Amino acid sequence: MTLAGAFKSSSLISWKSTGKLQQTIAKCIERTGEALHSGKVATVKISPEFAGEGRYFECRSNLIPASIDFAKESPLSTTLHKDGHSVRTVEHLLSALEATGVDNCRIQITSSDSEVHSLEVPILDGSAREWVEAIEQVGLRVAIDRVGKSCEKMAPFLNEPVHARRNDSFVVAFPSPEVHITCGINFSQVPAIGCQWFSSNLIGSTFYAKQIAPSRTFCIYEEVERLRNAGLIKGGSEENAIVCSASRGWLNPPLRFQDEPCRHKVLDLIGDLSLFARCGSQGLPMAHIVSYKGGHALHADFVRRLPRIN
Known part of the structure; x- marks a missing residue:
């Protein structure tokens, strides 16, 4: 049976060829940075992988596929968990890999911290831009399987x-011949953000690189102390997030886009899907996907409603 025959x-879902061959990165990528929630420093090394292997994380020889089967609900991030090991805040990196067409890769995460069972992807500048730039620097190549053949x-x-x-x-998707995402957010208690909508066909990695990837994560200033007391955003700063006050507006402008918070939600949605x-x-999915006030847990709920491959 061919790989395509396994789909x-x-x-609800019809698996069809995209008319393209599976790809991987041409060379290794390595980045080191501080994690948003734990505040710990970690190094990520992304390596080429055989066709058909998909994307997966390696944490001290423990392999965790980037699959909904291993997604675990966690506050303000997406966490993958398997056999007592977990990797947190994977959404920005996975968003960049999906959008740029890195179909197969091994993602190794290391940390000098002794707590090796739970690791976190560095937040970098709070967006996916640095990941996209790193992928563009090394380029992509057609991935071959273990017997030397390419796969559709x-x-x-x-x-x-x-x-x-x-x-x-809610998240709802309708049949469509191409991927179209419409995303809405509503922060009525924070006038500088308010209600925002963003909608576009996702045509090629260039659009993503310029219009989605640079959008940074954001937080509400009045919620920062509560989140830190809950053990979250220990590594958060004005260098890796845009901060908005309900009474004073944006505290570290300028924004990269007028609707940067909404675009960042699109970035997160792509990573989770x-x-x-x-x-x-x-x-x-090849569909028109509409999300309103979505979050990582809701995104995971949506993916779990899609029939998986046996």
Whole structure:
């Protein structure tokens, strides 16, 4: 059976060829930085991988596939957990890999900290821009499998609408011949953010690199102390997040986009939906995806509603 033959369609999803071959990075990438929530320094090394292997994390010889099967709910981030080991805040890196077409790669994370069972991807500047730039610097190449053959890249085409909901937040997707994302946020208590919408076809990695990847994570100034008391954002600063006060507006301008918070939610959504990928397939469903007041847990709920590959 070919790799494509392993992708069984269902009434909800049809797996079809994208007309492209699976890719990997041409050379290794390595970046070191501080983690947003733990505040600890970690090094990420991304290496080329065989076609069909997909994307996976290696933490001290423990392998954790970048798959929804291993996603664990955690506050303000996406965490992958397997056999007592976990890697946290994977969404920005996975977003960049999915959008730029890195279908297969090994992601090794190391830290000088003695607590090796739980690691976190560095936040860098709070966006995916540095990851995209690193990928562009080394370039991509066609991935071959372990017997030296290239493999076609498959994509999930939605056949009927699917949705997930938590209170007044939702993610819904409708059949479409291309990936289109519409995202809305509503921070009525913070006038400088307010209600924002962003909508676009995701056509090629160039659009993502220029319009989505530079968007930084954001936080509400009045919530910072509470979050830190809860053990979160220990590594957060004005260097890796844009901070907005309910009464004083943006505290560290300028913004890179007028709607940068909403665009960052699109960045997060792409990273979380990439967890539907496996075996070097495309994770993003070919669909018009509409998200309103979404978050990592809701994104995971949505992906779990999609039928997985056996």
